[in-house]
Amino acid sequence: MTVQLDYSNVLDSAIGTRHGLSVDTLKQQADEARPLFTRLQEQRQSETLGFFTLPYNEKLATEVRNYVASIRERFDAYVHIGIGGSALGPIALHTSLNSSGYNLNQQPKMFFPDNVDPDWLAEILPHINVKKTLFHVVSKSGGTAETAATLLYFMTFLKKELGDNFYRNLLFTTDPHQGLLNRIANENPIKCFRIPPNVGGRFSVFTALGLIPAALSGIDIDALLAGARQMDTLTSRDNLFENPAFMYALIHTEMMKRGKNISVMMPYSNKLRDIADWYRQLWAESLGKRVDRAGNVVHTGQTPVKALGATDQHSQVQLYVEGPNDKIITVLEVNRFKENQPLKNPFPYIEEFNYLEGHTLGHLLNTEKAATALALRNNQRPNLTIKLDKVDAEHVGAVLFLLETATAFAGELLNINAFDQPGVEEGKIATYALMGRKGYEKKKTAIEQMLNEQKTYIIK
Numbered sequence: 001m002t003v004q005l006d007y008s009n010v011l012d013s014a015i016g017t018r019h020g021l022s023v024d025t026l027k028q029q030a031d032e033a034r035p036l037f038t039r040l041q042e043q044r045q046s047e048t049l050g051f052f053t054l055p056y057n058e059k060l061a062t063e064v065r066n067y068v069a070s071i072r073e074r075f076d077a078y079v080h081i082g083i084g085g086s087a088l089g090p091i092a093l094h095t096s097l098n099s100s101g102y103n104l105n106q107q108p109k110m111f112f113p114d115n116v117d118p119d120w121l122a123e124i125l126p127h128i129n130v131k132k133t134l135f136h137v138v139s140k141s142g143g144t145a146e147t148a149a150t151l152l153y154f155m156t157f158l159k160k161e162l163g164d165n166f167y168r169n170l171l172f173t174t175d176p177h178q179g180l181l182n183r184i185a186n187e188n189p190i191k192c193f194r195i196p197p198n199v200g201g202r203f204s205v206f207t208a209l210g211l212i213p214a215a216l217s218g219i220d221i222d223a224l225l226a227g228a229r230q231m232d233t234l235t236s237r238d239n240l241f242e243n244p245a246f247m248y249a250l251i252h253t254e255m256m257k258r259g260k261n262i263s264v265m266m267p268y269s270n271k272l273r274d275i276a277d278w279y280r281q282l283w284a285e286s287l288g289k290r291v292d293r294a295g296n297v298v299h300t301g302q303t304p305v306k307a308l309g310a311t312d313q314h315s316q317v318q319l320y321v322e323g324p325n326d327k328i329i330t331v332l333e334v335n336r337f338k339e340n341q342p343l344k345n346p347f348p349y350i351e352e353f354n355y356l357e358g359h360t361l362g363h364l365l366n367t368e369k370a371a372t373a374l375a376l377r378n379n380q381r382p383n384l385t386i387k388l389d390k391v392d393a394e395h396v397g398a399v400l401f402l403l404e405t406a407t408a409f410a411g412e413l414l415n416i417n418a419f420d421q422p423g424v425e426e427g428k429i430a431t432y433a434l435m436g437r438k439g440y441e442k443k444k445t446a447i448e449q450m451l452n453e454q455k456t457y458i459i460k
C-alpha cells in the first residue's frame with residue numbers, strides 16, 4: 001500500500017510568504033502541538049475513540065463474512081436505508097471499488113436511497129423484487145426521520161409481499177441498546193449488527209454498516225481493513241513531520257489562520273468522486289462548531305467543497321486559480337489505473353492530435369492534475385496531493401482512515417469536540433416537532449409561534 005501526501009505547494013518557497021507556510025512555522029507548530037498529539041494517542045490506546053479500533057476488529061469481519069455467505073443466495077437486490085454518516089461511507093466504498101455499471105450485470109443490485117425524495121424512492125421499485133431484496137436499515141440513534149420514513153415506505157411493499165414474514169428481509173445496524181430500531185427488533189426476529197457507542201456516524205465506515213454492503217457486493221473487506229491498519233501505523237508516527245494525518249490537519253488549520261476557510265477535495269479519478277462527498281460530511285460536521293472545549297464562542301470550521309478533476313477544470317478551476325484566495329485544495333491522484341491503453345491517432349491528416357498518440361488516458365489525467373497544481377501554485381494558491389498507488393480496497397481503506405485521523409487531529413488543533421453534532425441534532429428535533437412527533441409538542445408550538453411572527457418576503 002502506498003499513499004503519499006505531497007505538501008510542497010503549501011510552502012512559502014512555492015507560493016510566497018503571504019499565503020505559504022514556512023517549514024520553520026510548521027516545525028514550531030508541530031512542537032507546540034505535541035501534547036495534543038499525545039492526548040489523541042492516549043485516546044487511541046485507551047480505545048476511547050472507537051473509530052481507531054475498527055480496522056482491528058477481526059471478530060466483526062468474520063461475522064460479516066459469515067452473515068453475507070448465509071444470505072447471498074436469498075437476495076438479488078440490496079437497499080441501504082440510512083442517511084449522513086449511516087450512508088456516505090458505504091456509498092463511497094461502492095462507487096470507488098465496484099464498477100459504475102455494477103447494477104447492469106452484477107448481483108445483488110445495490111441501491112443507496114439516502115434521501116426522502118418520493119420520486120427517487122419510487123424509481124427503485126421497478127428494479128427490485130421485494131421478496132428477494134434485503135433492506136438494511138442503518139441508524140445509530142435509531143430514530144432519524146428520513147431513515148424511519150424510508151423504512152416505513154418500503155415496509156408497505158414488504159408487508160404486502162411477505163405479510164408477517166417481512167422481518168426475514170430486514171437487517172438493522174444500530175446502537176447496541178437504544179433507539180426505535182431496537183424496539184422493533186425486540187418484537188420481531190430481525191438480525192441486528194451494532195454501531196459501537198463510541199463511534200460517531202461519520203467515523204463508522206469500518207463498522208458493519210460499511211462492511212456488509214461492501215462484502216455483499218464482492219469488495220475485499222480484509223484488504224480494506226488491512227489498508228486502514230497500515231494507515232493507522234503511519235498516522236501513529238511520533239515524528240509529526242512524517243505523520244500524514246497530523247500534517248494534513250496542521251496545514252489545514254494553519255491555512256484557516258490565513259483566511260483559507262474552504263477545503264476543496266478534488267479527486268482526479270471518477271472512482272474516488274464519492275470519497276470527496278464522504279469527506280465533505282466528515283470535515284464539515286466534525287469541525288464546524290460554535291464553541292471550543294472551554295465554551296468560548298468560536299464559530300470555527302472550514303467549508304468542504306467537492307470537485308472532480310479533470311471535469312471541473314472546465315467549471316471550477318478558473319475560480320480556484322483567479323478568484324478569492326480563500327481555499328486550500330487537496331487533489332487525490334491515482335498512480336496506476338487498471339485500464340490504460342495508449343491512444344492512437346486514427347486521423348493522420350489531423351496533425352494536431354499527434355501529441356496524444358502513444359499516451360494513455362491515465363497519463364493525460366495525471367498531466368492535467370500536474371498542470372492544475374502548477375497553475376494554482378503560480379497564483380499562490382495552496383494545494384496538496386494525496387497520491388494513491390492504485391484504486392483498490394487496500395488503498396481506499398488507507399485513504400479513508402487517513403482522513404478520519406486527520407479530522408481527529410484537526411479537532412485537537414482547533415480545540416473543539418470533533419465528535420459531536422449539536423447543529424444536526426437541532427435540525428432533527430425541529431423536524432420531529434414540525435412533523436408532530438409525540439414528546440415534541442412544546443417545541444412545535446414554539447416554532448409555529450416564531451414562524452407566525454416572522455414576516456415573509458415572497459416574490460411571485
Ligand code: PA5
Pocket residue numbers: 083084085086138139140141142143144147200201202203285421424
Ligand atoms: O455523522 C453523524 O453523526 C450524522 O451524520 C448521522 O450519521 C446522521 O445524522 C444519521 O444519524 P443516525 O445514524 O442516528 O440515523
